[in-house]
Amino acid sequence: MPRVIYIDAQGGEFEAEVEVGQNLMEGAVDHMIDGILGECGGVMSCATCHCYVDPAWVNKIPAASEMEEDMLDMVVDPQENSRLSCQIDMTEELDGIVVRLPKSQF
Structure with missing residues (x-):
């Protein structure tokens, strides 16, 4: 499984x-x-x-939709590589993808 x-x-990894077809948000929630x-x-x-x-993975995922970009305008400390993890579906090709989590915004 990818x-x-x-x-x-804080740098904790x-x-x-x-699972393929699950999105990265679901994966994070499932693994607490x-x-x-x-x-x-x-x-x-x-x-x-x-x-x-992670910059090494940005070009390997589909571009953000206009609706996702609108939501990203509202996050704390948006960056060029900001994404909503619910919009990134896992594939075999994304095995090993690295995502960093922002400082708490809640």
């Missing part, structure tokens, strides 16, 4: 297996990774799953 490496704001809440369940209405995709 894995995701979540790095929290957590590796989790995430602090820093991703996913309060809206992945319908892009809360941005509590904001993450920073």
Whole structure:
């Protein structure tokens, strides 16, 4: 099963297996990774799953939709590699993807 490496704001690294087709927010919630809440369940209405995709992986995921970009405008400390983890579906090709979690925004 492909894995995701979540790095929290303090630099702690957590590796989790995430099923193909599941999104990175669901993977974080299922593995109780602090820093991703996913309060809206992945319908892009809360941005509590904001993450920073490691630069080495940015071009390997689909671009953000206009709706996702609008939600990212509301997050604390948005960056060029900011994404909503609920909008990144796991694939075999994303095995080993690294995402960093922002400082608590809740």
